[in-house]
Amino acid sequence: MTAARATDDQILSAVRDAGSVRAAAKALGMARSSVWERVKRLSGTVQSNDTERAFSAYRGELGTKSVLPGFELKRTTAVLDRHGDVAREYVTQFKAPGRLAEIPAGRLLKGVSILKDSSGRVTQEWVKTREGRDPQDVIEAIKAAFEGYEGRHEPIPAPAAAGADLLTLLPLADWHIGAHSLGRETGTDWDLKIAEEVIGRAVENVVERSPASGLGVVLGGGDLMHADNQDNRTARSGNQLDVDGRYPKVFDVASRLTVRTVDAMLRRHDRVVVRILKGNHDEHCAVAIAHFLYALYRNEPRVAVDLDPSLFWYARFGRVMLAATHGYETKLQDLPGVMAARRAEDWGLTRFRYAHGFHIHHKRLLGFEAGAVVAESHQVPVAQDAWHYGAGLLSGRSIQTITYHRAYGEVSRAREAILDAQPEGNA
Known part of the structure; x- marks a missing residue:
């Protein structure tokens, strides 16, 4: 028999029966060295003074003495006499491990x-x-x-009659939620509470006075929030901002106002598309608001939230082409050329083209016709902060909707002027 063919059990059994490696090798018809190497591998640590004087078997395969309670066999050591027989045998024990450890409750x-x-x-x-x-x-x-909880949200019913050939656009022009203005300094008090009440009421009023349309578009023009982080500074220039409240509180109000806006549009129009553009004040929170609205209205078949991350918005409605950008990168006066170059097909299929811009609400509002495009920059509802007031900048404040007919272009507008910044009843 060869060493490769003899199993471990056969090797160990032969050593036990013969009493020595030499005798076991002879019984197996194997070389003594082969048997000895197998025994060493099986038994672990070898203790020997000279050839075949000792071998260890800590697993106990070669026989053991009594093991004390609470202890386990570590190794057995056998000393052979000159005839290869076991003269003495030693057992090494160690304390047995305790019970399996369990992580306590809590x-x-x-x-x-x-x-x-x-x-x-x-x-x-x-x-x-x-x-x-x-x-x-x-x-x-x-x-x-x-378990068993039923949501309290009730779907908003579609309007009884909506003009299928109409699209009503609601621009959210630089709302700057979180901006703070002290009336003693600027002439107008403005904070989170006032913003939510005044803007929310104005949105609902102007939407209610708009024609019921087959399609309503909520277009966030950028700068929905005044600060984009807890530092209350602009990300690009690092300018200090007057902000009312910590970032989570401001974000909460911005979220509620956008939901209130979409719900108002749902009550008035058959379908609603939402697009939130990024501005220089809200490059990060604009993305968060868009995804928040996408998740909130995911099961509302009448709402579609556009998650396009680009700085441009385009839409074609019959013979009408619409485009928008915040204006801190591409200026409004350059947008008509961008429309023609990047949306050549829409340009060729339309007759009435409109470009919408934002961002410059505290300076000179733009409104012009550039060849085949009518372009305009929108007023904002928010009051001036200390910096803009101190710079002597003047501008009106309003929220408006614009309604387009798919064959005739713009057909009507509804405008809600912000005459004062005080909550209702405190004017």
Whole structure:
């Protein structure tokens, strides 16, 4: 029999029966060295003073003595006499490990430290825990709390009659939610509470006075929020901003106002498209607001939220072409050329073309016809802050809708002037 053919059990059994490696090798018809190497591999650490004087078997395959309670066999050591018989046998024991460790209730696994010996075997292990609840338990608790819960939101019914050939555009022109103005300094008080009441009421009024249309468009023109982070500074220039409230509070008001706006458009128009453009004050929160609205109205078939991240918005409605950009990169006066170059097909299929711009609300409002395009920059509803007031800049404040007919272009407007910045009843 060869060493490769003899199994581990056959090797160990032969050594036990013969009492020595030499005798086992002879019984198996194998070389003594082959049997000895197999025994060493199976038995672990070898202790020997000279050839075949000792072998270790910490697994106990070669026989053991009594093991004390609470201890486990580590190794057995046999010393052979000159005839190859076992003269003495020693048993090495070590304290048996305790019960399997369990993480106590109310604690979570924080980390594990492992101590290894030179062979890479684990000799000790420390488990670190911390107070807390299992996330899975929290999930199950939330599921149980909401089991059987029915949402309170009721779908908004479509208007009884809406002009299928009409598109009504509602530009959200630089609302700057979060902007703060002290009346003693600027002549007009303005803060989060006033903004939510005044802008929200103006939106609902102007939408209600608009023609019921087959399509309504909520176009965020950029700068929906005054500050884009907790630092209350502009991201590009680092200018200090007068902001009312911490960022999460401001974002909350901006979210409520945009939802209030979309809901108002749903009550008046058959379908609503939402597009939130980025401005220089809200490059990040504009993305967040857009995705917030997308998630909120995902199951509303009459609302479509456009998540296009570009700085431009285009739409073709029959013979009408619309385009918009905030204006801090591409200026409004350059937008007609961009429309013709980038949307050549829409340009060729339309007769009435309109470009909408924002951003310059505290300076000189633009309105012009550039060949085949009517372009305009929109007024804002927000009051001036200290910097703009101190610079002597003047501009009107309003919110408006513009209604287009698919065959005739613009046919009507509804405008809500912001005559004062005080909540209703405090004028």
